Each structure stands twice: as C-alpha cells, then as structure tokens.
Amino acid sequence: MKTFLMHPDRDFDAEPPSPKAPIPYAQDLELNVLLTAAAGGDRYLYDIMAAACAHAWSNDIATVRYRQEVLKDCIANAAIVRQFYALAIEPFSRDHSWNFSLYGRDASSMVGSGVRTLQSCLDVLGRLRDTCIFNADRFKSAGFRQFFATLEEDLDDTYLEAARADLNNLTFRHGLLLSAQVGDGGKAFGTMLRKPQPRDLSWIRCILTPGAPSFTYQLHPRDEAGAQAFGELQGRGLSLISDAIYQSAEHVLSFIKTLRAELAFYLACLNLKDRLDQIGEPLSFPEPIEAQARFRCRNLRDVSLALTMGRPVVGNDVNADGKPLIVITGANRGGKSTFLRSVGLAQLMLQCGLFVTADELSASLHSGLFSHYKREEDRNMRSGKFDEELVRMNEIAEKIHRSALVLFNESFAATHEREGAEIARQITSALLENNVTVFFVSHMYEFSRSFLDDDRTVFLRADRGEGGARSFQLREAKPLPSSFGADLYERIFGA
Structure with a gap:
C-alpha cells in the first residue's frame, strides 16, 4: 500500500538535512523562524518540514498543485486531519512502542515481535479506515481520495477478520504443532x-x-539439555x-511510518497557518508557472519578519515577468534585505506546495536556491573578507544548475567599488546566460549602471523620505548615482 499524500506517484523522502550538511540558505533567509513556527514545539514536525524544504527543488508543477489541493483539504478539515495524525503516531507513542520493536534475529523473537506488530498495526489501520470512510465526503483532493480508496479496497472487513484470525493462530496459545x-x-x-x-x-x-x-513426553524442570x-x-x-512474518510486519509498519511523515508535513502547515492567523497575516496559494523567468507578486511580505515581530508587516508589489535580473538599490534600512528574504522564502514555500504571505504570487519553478549575503567581520577568518566572499561564490558555482535562483545581498562590496562592480557584473552576466534568475541588492552604482540598457532587468529602489522616514516599500525606479552617506552619518554619529 502507498499513501501518496505528498507525491502523486511515489513516497515522500522524509530524511531531514544532516547537521554536517545543513540547508545552505537557511541562515540568510532565517528559515529557522519558519520551521520553528510550523513545528509548534514538536521536533519531529520540525525535521519533516526541513526535509520538505531540502527536497523542494525537485518538485514539478504537477506535484506542487497536487500538494496545494491536499493542503486546502487539510485547512478545510483541520480537526479531522489531526485525528488522522493522532492515529498514525499511536504505534510510536511510549505506551505502544514495545509492540513495534522488530529486534532479535532468532526465529522465536522474530515471530513473536512480528505478530505483535501486525496485530497492533491492524488495529490502528482498522480504526483509521473507519474514520476515513466516515469523513470521505468532506475531502475533494486527488491525494485524499486516492488514499481513502486504497484503505477501503485493501483493508475491507473480510480481509481484516481473516488477518486477525491468522495472527491469533500464530500466537501459538495452544502450543506449537x-x-x-x-x-x-x-x-x-x-x-x-x-x-x-x-x-x-x-x-x-x-x-x-x-x-x-x-x-506425551514431559521434560523435567531441571533438564537443561532437554529444554x-x-x-x-x-x-x-x-x-x-x-x-x-517479519517482512510483513516491516511492510505494514513502513506504511504507517510513511503516513505519519506525510501527515506531519500537513500538520506543520496547519500549525504555521494558525500562527499567521493569530498575527493577522493574510495568506494565499501561489501559482506555479511553466515558463521561465516569471515573477509577479502583489503585497508580498516577509513571513519570518512577521513571525518574529508578531504583527503584519509591509509588503511589495513587483512585476518581473520575462525579467531574470532584478536589481535593488536605495536607502539603507529601507526594506531591501527584507524584500530579498521574502522572495527566497516565498519561492521555497511555493515549491513545497504551501501558501505564501502575499495577496497574489505567480512564479516559475527553479532547480535550486542559492544565497550570497555579506558576512560580518570574523576574527577567525584565515583570509580577508573579500577572499571569503569569492570562496563562497566558488562553492555556489560548483553546485548550481540551469534555471536556479540566486539571491545576492551587497555581495563583493568588501573591495573598492570599481573592482567589486566588475566582478559582480561578470558573475551576474554568466548566470543570466545560463537561465539563472538573479535578485541583487547592491549599493554599487557602477554595477547597477552596467545593466541600465539591458531589457532583461527590472530596477527596484528603496527611497528615503523627508527627515529620513522610510516606507519600507520598493518601487520600480532606476538607481541613483548619489550615495546615502547622510544615513550612515546619522546611524554612526547621531543627528
């Protein structure tokens, strides 16, 4: 049996990222904030959501839409889905886990453990089937309808009764013949x-x-050799x-483990939605686009910032359809980095099959997400700050594929502007030639100016109002040759 709640044709890979190989963009996007809110204090849910993020870039449009429909069912029937999950985790609770210990390789231990496992699993599956049949008319998605059909066909009453009778015989209560x-x-x-x-x-x-x-031959109690x-x-x-028996037990237990993992993803999504609803942050389901270089959003907001601040945050409207390069310039602390993070998180949530914190979002799917942010000075660095930036860029170049998404945040600014701008221009041009979409936050006017006549580019700018006021919104505008030195002076020395 297969669950097919995450993919229409295969099981979900629930293996979370290894601590030795974490998600590379997690730090820059503050992904931990999102995962923690989704987990709701449950480490297993945290790991499942992390696994979904790590494997999101292999999902196609059919899978994204498939998950969105299942998630819509879950949102409409949240209490019932939580009942499903409670049944799926029951075999692994502390009170029942002893029935599911498939340890011991001698024949007697394997048979005894396997029979106990199958008996307990059949009890769980029987109650799960009854719950699903009772509530089947509430669910409309292909994923849940296929899951319900599998349970009803493979676990009918005749099969369950026969299986329970056979397992009862395999306990050998009347002896072994x-x-x-x-x-x-x-x-x-x-x-x-x-x-x-x-x-x-x-x-x-x-x-x-x-x-x-x-x-009849009866052993003497002290006849150890006879025993x-x-x-x-x-x-x-x-x-x-x-x-x-052992293989059957492992097969049934594997089905329940897969069901637990796939339901855990949707339970984490419900937890995240509940948290955002408490904040008052509106949600919508994004539209995945088949064509490349498509990105359009209305009131796109940074989900991590909203979760951190505990209130709704400012959003942005951007139309970059057919424009694989988005250059973001403007005043310091004007919302540029926040917008960049909102783009990365929204793209990740889209490819996981989640909702997003935007009134509307449509975007192409990408083969991977890479981030290159400036780092604070580190006394333990063996080389200069600019060398460290180049090393990280080289690591990205070794892993990146066509149709990827790269987020640059004030990259290559550790050297003088002319050299940094030229390096940034060459790297960006090479990425564009390989169908890679680039969002680039930069204060280097020389870099921005080099793409002024490029029809593949959208320029966004964060402006500073009278008295240094910030709207934290970006508008489509070309970069300015003037710097924002007054902002730096006020921040450092006070005004």
Missing part, C-alpha cells in the same frame, strides 16, 4: 510446522472426537515462517 522424521542418532530432520486441527483448538472437541494414538533440544526443534519449525 510440528512434525519431523527421526534420523541417525535419533536426530530429527524434515521438520515441518503444522496447522492445528479443529479438535486440537477446542477441549470439548478433544473429549467428544477420538484422535489418533499419541504419546535446549526442544528449543532448537521449535526454532527450526518457526524459522519456516519467521522471515515472512
């Missing part, structure tokens, strides 16, 4: 596990139905079924 031939030295060979006859399962039938002549011999005989009989 084996047959064997006696070989040289009195050793048994040709051992076979036999199904008990009806008369052996009922003491009334044993009395009323005559059986074949038999003999060992009988144990080996029992293990030989159970080994005929141990692998099959």
Whole structure:
C-alpha cells in the first residue's frame, strides 16, 4: 500500500538535512523562524518540514498543485486531519512502542515481535479506515481520495477478520504443532510446522472426537539439555515462517511510518497557518508557472519578519515577468534585505506546495536556491573578507544548475567599488546566460549602471523620505548615482 499524500506517484523522502550538511540558505533567509513556527514545539514536525524544504527543488508543477489541493483539504478539515495524525503516531507513542520493536534475529523473537506488530498495526489501520470512510465526503483532493480508496479496497472487513484470525493462530496459545522424521542418532530432520486441527483448538472437541494414538513426553524442570533440544526443534519449525512474518510486519509498519511523515508535513502547515492567523497575516496559494523567468507578486511580505515581530508587516508589489535580473538599490534600512528574504522564502514555500504571505504570487519553478549575503567581520577568518566572499561564490558555482535562483545581498562590496562592480557584473552576466534568475541588492552604482540598457532587468529602489522616514516599500525606479552617506552619518554619529 502507498499513501501518496505528498507525491502523486511515489513516497515522500522524509530524511531531514544532516547537521554536517545543513540547508545552505537557511541562515540568510532565517528559515529557522519558519520551521520553528510550523513545528509548534514538536521536533519531529520540525525535521519533516526541513526535509520538505531540502527536497523542494525537485518538485514539478504537477506535484506542487497536487500538494496545494491536499493542503486546502487539510485547512478545510483541520480537526479531522489531526485525528488522522493522532492515529498514525499511536504505534510510536511510549505506551505502544514495545509492540513495534522488530529486534532479535532468532526465529522465536522474530515471530513473536512480528505478530505483535501486525496485530497492533491492524488495529490502528482498522480504526483509521473507519474514520476515513466516515469523513470521505468532506475531502475533494486527488491525494485524499486516492488514499481513502486504497484503505477501503485493501483493508475491507473480510480481509481484516481473516488477518486477525491468522495472527491469533500464530500466537501459538495452544502450543506449537510440528512434525519431523527421526534420523541417525535419533536426530530429527524434515521438520515441518503444522496447522492445528479443529479438535486440537477446542477441549470439548478433544473429549467428544477420538484422535489418533499419541504419546506425551514431559521434560523435567531441571533438564537443561532437554529444554535446549526442544528449543532448537521449535526454532527450526518457526524459522519456516519467521522471515515472512517479519517482512510483513516491516511492510505494514513502513506504511504507517510513511503516513505519519506525510501527515506531519500537513500538520506543520496547519500549525504555521494558525500562527499567521493569530498575527493577522493574510495568506494565499501561489501559482506555479511553466515558463521561465516569471515573477509577479502583489503585497508580498516577509513571513519570518512577521513571525518574529508578531504583527503584519509591509509588503511589495513587483512585476518581473520575462525579467531574470532584478536589481535593488536605495536607502539603507529601507526594506531591501527584507524584500530579498521574502522572495527566497516565498519561492521555497511555493515549491513545497504551501501558501505564501502575499495577496497574489505567480512564479516559475527553479532547480535550486542559492544565497550570497555579506558576512560580518570574523576574527577567525584565515583570509580577508573579500577572499571569503569569492570562496563562497566558488562553492555556489560548483553546485548550481540551469534555471536556479540566486539571491545576492551587497555581495563583493568588501573591495573598492570599481573592482567589486566588475566582478559582480561578470558573475551576474554568466548566470543570466545560463537561465539563472538573479535578485541583487547592491549599493554599487557602477554595477547597477552596467545593466541600465539591458531589457532583461527590472530596477527596484528603496527611497528615503523627508527627515529620513522610510516606507519600507520598493518601487520600480532606476538607481541613483548619489550615495546615502547622510544615513550612515546619522546611524554612526547621531543627528
């Protein structure tokens, strides 16, 4: 059985990023704020959401839309989805986890553990199926309808009853019936596990139905050698079924684990929505676009900033359809970095299949997200700040693919402007030639000016009002040759 709640044709890869290989853009986008809000204090939900972010760039448009429809169902039926998740995690709770320990490689342990696991799993799946059937008419998405159909077809009452009866027999409460031939030295060979006859399962039938002549051998309590011999005989009989039971238990348990992981993603989305609803931050579902170099937003806001401040934040309207280069200039502390972060987070949320904090967003899908932000001075750096920037850019160049998205924030400004601008221009031009979309925040007028006549470019500017007031909104405008030295003077010395 397959759940198919995250992908229409395969299971979800729930492996979170390794601490040794974290998500590279997480620091620049303050992704931890988003993941923490979605987790709601649950480490498992945090890891599942991190895994979804790490693997988002392999999703196609069909997958994004598939998840959006499932998520809409979850939002419309949040209480029911939480019931589904409660059932899916029940086998892994502290009170039940002992039933699911598939440890011990001897035949007796494998059979006993496998049977207990299957019994508990069937109980969970039966209750899950009944809950799904009762609420099936509330769900419209292809993902949930396929999931409900799978449970109804594969776990009907006839199958569950037969499976429970077989598992009850495999507990061997009435003993283990084996047959064997006696070989040289009195050793048994040709051992076979036999199904008990009806008369052996009922003491009334044993009395009323005559059986074949038999003999009984009873071990002395202190006969350790005899007990060992009988144990080996029992293990030989159970080994005929141990692998099959163990594999069946692992298969069923794997299905529930997958269901838990996929429902955990949507539960984290519900937690995030609840948090943003409390703040009063409106949400919408973005539109993925097949064509390249498409980006259009209305009132796009930085979700991490909203979660940090606990209130709605200022948004921006941008139309960059057909423009793979967006250059952002203007006053210090005018909202440039915030907008850059809002773009990265919105693109990530889109490709995960989530809602976004915007009134409207449509964008192309990208093969990856890369960020190159300026870093504060680090006394432990072995080389200069500019060298460190070039090293990070080289790491991006080794990993980037066509159709990727790169966010630059005041990059290559650690050297003098002419050299930094030329390096930035050459790198940006090379990226554009390979169908990479670039958002570049820069104070280097020489860099911005080099793209003034390029019809692939949109220029956004953060302006400073009278008295240094900031609107924190960007407007489409060409860069200014003047600097904002007055802002720096006021920030450093006070005015």
